[in-house]
Amino acid sequence: MSVIVEQLTKQYQHQTAVNSISFEAHPGRIMGFLGPNGAGKSTTMKMLTGFIPPSSGKASVCGFDIVEQSLEVRKHIGYLPEHNPLYLEMYVKESLAFTAAMHKLKNPTKRIAEVIEMVGLNVEQHKKIGQLSKGYRQRVGLAQAIIHDPQVLILDEPTTGLDPNQLAEIRGLIKNIGKEKTVIFSTHIMQEVEAICDQVVIINKGLIVANDNTSNLKNLLSGGFTFYVEFDNSVSEEQLMTIESVNAVQQVNNHEWKLSSTADIRKQVFDFAKSNDLALLSSKQEESSLEDIFRNLTQ
Amino acid sequence: MYTILKKEISGFLSSMVAYVTIIFFLVITGLFLWVFPDSSILDYGYAGLDSLFYIAPYVFMFLIPAITMRSFAEEKKEGTFELLSTSPITDWQIILGKFGAGLLLVVFALIPTIVYYYSVYELGATPGNLDSGAVTGSYIGLLLLGAAFTAIGIFSSSITNNQIVAFIIAVFLCFIAFNGFESISSIASLGTLSSALINLGINAHYQSVSRGVLDTRDLIYFLSFAAVFLAATKTVLSARKW
Numbered sequence: 001m002s003v004i005v006e007q008l009t010k011q012y013q014h015q016t017a018v019n020s021i022s023f024e025a026h027p028g029r030i031m032g033f034l035g036p037n038g039a040g041k042s043t044t045m046k047m048l049t050g051f052i053p054p055s056s057g058k059a060s061v062c063g064f065d066i067v068e069q070s071l072e073v074r075k076h077i078g079y080l081p082e083h084n085p086l087y088l089e090m091y092v093k094e095s096l097a098f099t100a101a102m103h104k105l106k107n108p109t110k111r112i113a114e115v116i117e118m119v120g121l122n123v124e125q126h127k128k129i130g131q132l133s134k135g136y137r138q139r140v141g142l143a144q145a146i147i148h149d150p151q152v153l154i155l156d157e158p159t160t161g162l163d164p165n166q167l168a169e170i171r172g173l174i175k176n177i178g179k180e181k182t183v184i185f186s187t188h189i190m191q192e193v194e195a196i197c198d199q200v201v202i203i204n205k206g207l208i209v210a211n212d213n214t215s216n217l218k219n220l221l222s223g224g225f226t227f228y229v230e231f232d233n234s235v236s237e238e239q240l241m242t243i244e245s246v247n248a249v250q251q252v253n254n255h256e257w258k259l260s261s262t263a264d265i266r267k268q269v270f271d272f273a274k275s276n277d278l279a280l281l282s283s284k285q286e287e288s289s290l291e292d293i294f295r296n297l298t299q
Numbered sequence: 300m301y302t303i304l305k306k307e308i309s310g311f312l313s314s315m316v317a318y319v320t321i322i323f324f325l326v327i328t329g330l331f332l333w334v335f336p337d338s339s340i341l342d343y344g345y346a347g348l349d350s351l352f353y354i355a356p357y358v359f360m361f362l363i364p365a366i367t368m369r370s371f372a373e374e375k376k377e378g379t380f381e382l383l384s385t386s387p388i389t390d391w392q393i394i395l396g397k398f399g400a401g402l403l404l405v406v407f408a409l410i411p412t413i414v415y416y417y418s419v420y421e422l423g424a425t426p427g428n429l430d431s432g433a434v435t436g437s438y439i440g441l442l443l444l445g446a447a448f449t450a451i452g453i454f455s456s457s458i459t460n461n462q463i464v465a466f467i468i469a470v471f472l473c474f475i476a477f478n479g480f481e482s483i484s485s486i487a488s489l490g491t492l493s494s495a496l497i498n499l500g501i502n503a504h505y506q507s508v509s510r511g512v513l514d515t516r517d518l519i520y521f522l523s524f525a526a527v528f529l530a531a532t533k534t535v536l537s538a539r540k541w
Contacts, residue, residue: 049385052539074387081385085378087306089313101302102386144382 002026002182003048003152008057010043010206017043019206020057025199027151030178032197032214033186036298040206041186042082045156048184049079062151075103078150080158084141088130092121092140095129096147103148115143120169135166142170146177153177155185159192171196190291204298217293226286227259228252229269232279239276243268255281303388303396304403307370311404320366324408327358332415346423347430351415352437352509356477356502359405359441359448364469366404367452368462370397371536375460390536394529398453405445409438432511440508443521447501448473450528457535476524477501 003025010018018040025031035041046052048059050070058065064072087095093112100108116125119139124132129140138158145153158174159167175196177183187193193200193214200217202210210217233255240249240257245268248260259265266285273280311317331338331354338350374380383393420429448469455469456462480500484493497503501524504517 046381051381051385071387071389074385077385079382079385081378081381083378085382087310087379088377089310094309098302098306099386101305102388 003059003061003184005044005048005059006057008044008047008059009055010040010047010052011055016206018047018054018203021203021206021208023201023208023211025152025182025184027180027182028178029198030174030183030185030196031199031201032193033184033201033203034188034190034193034294035186035203037188039203039298041203042156044203045079045081045154045184045186048073048154049077050074075148076151078145078148078153080141080145080155082156084138086129086137086140086144089128091128092116092125092132095140096143099144099147105148111147115147118146119143119173134161135163138162138166138170142173150181152182153184155183157186157188159187159189167192190294202294202297209297210293225261225264227261227265227269228256228282228284228286229259230256230281230283231273232281235276235278240272243272300388300392300396300399303383303393304399307397307400308403310369311366311400316366316369317404317407320362320404321408321411324358324362325411328354328412328415340419340422346419346428348416348419348434348437351412352441355441356444356505359445360473360477361470362408363401363405363445363448364452364455364466364473367397367401367449368456368466368469370401370453371457371532372460372462372465376462384536390533394453394532394536398449398525398529401449401452402446405449406442409441409445430511433509434511436511436513437509439513440505443508443518444477444501444505447476447521447524447528450525450532451476454528454532454535457532477505 005024006022007020008018008022009016009020021040021044023031033041033044043052047054048061048066050066050073053067060066061073062076064076066073087098090098093116096112096115097108100112105111116122119142121136121139121143124136129137132140138161142155142158145155153174155174159170162170171192174183174185178196178198197214200210200212200214201208230253235255235257237249237251240246240259243259243261243265245263245265246259246261250258250260252258259269264285266283269283270280272278308317311320328351332340332348332351336342338354340347340350343350371380374383384390416429416434420427423429451472452465452469455472456465458468459465477500480496481502484496484500486493501521504520507514508517
């Protein structure tokens, strides 16, 4: 019930969009697929869903080969393409009924009501899709993708263009589905990955540059700590450099400093202030975020 | 396939395409049949539907490409083709669904013209003095012609994502298929080749079916004509995988 990709390659005439990538995604673990624009995320997803065939390499979904058993694969996959294409002239329910019929669902009316509830389309369910705002269209796309209760859910940038409330709801929904099913989704938003992904695959120029647990990845690549501190009086750079394990000091404001260190220095900074008769007005420590990791890996 | 067909039909209905098509077809044929003096049955003096079956192919030549121009062009442009082709159905099911829907609309446009038949039937100097065999044959001919044109339209729509381009290509292909071969065959220097060319065109077979004799050769011609264009469509759709 998982997705296994082995040396998958997509070669276009003048460029290699996806270059021999391998990864696995398993049920119960949400996989975030990261990468700058044009890195090959969508191409990989299109290959997995059988829209375009790979140039070489293999991949299987729920044990079915994506080329040889494309039809079986498509039965087990729920797919939300990038830009969320929809039949704008259809009514919400009509469109869901169409998707349900394509998957030959037994009791479509009941299931349609269920997914409408799940994605929060209750209020808008009698409208034409063309009349809906972007966030609601996104929900329709998501509803179509999950209507047949697929084992594998592939979502290409499902949260673009949503407002913060909708973001939270949709993330919650994805997280819920990810408890039992295999979810692969691509995004640019790092906080999103930190919030809901168990596993992160970062891809750049068609190559995988990182593939690990979200927490491992952060530990492995963390460049250290950043500490923002504000004193009530002036203090010199030299003095600050004496603090244990501080390797860089930068003045942000009059009495505000940014300290970079290799270890946790909260206690040391406090001791430093005490011994120099300074009052600590504010302090904030940041771990290096996935965003930094992403930038390091893909630039 | 049935799901696609249903979706296409409801698309025709909600976008007014269906109503406009049927009304347009009936108004044009009605005008030619009953109003315009040159072709009016009332002035013609014989109880026959010849002018309907003469004008209908030319109306279809524009009408059917208009019906079918959206079928693939729009799906490709809007990106919904990706939804369709990643659904658990085959390309053939998509193609046949769309073809069937187009053909069904043609049938619905033809059905009301039975009123014309009934009128002429009753209007004859002796009511019923009408060559019903020829009329039946002509209707079958029109249906087969409609199938051929629909296949051309579906094919044209699949090779572009611009509806206007699809329409123009389809009209052109329909015209060449219907009239073109015959016109070329009249070039004097072709000699024996000319009869073969005539037989390649739709018109020769349409005329033959219209006489009320359903020859298997004509039937096979129309079916294989449609099949060729549908197979070409399938090839075009698969081309994304090359």
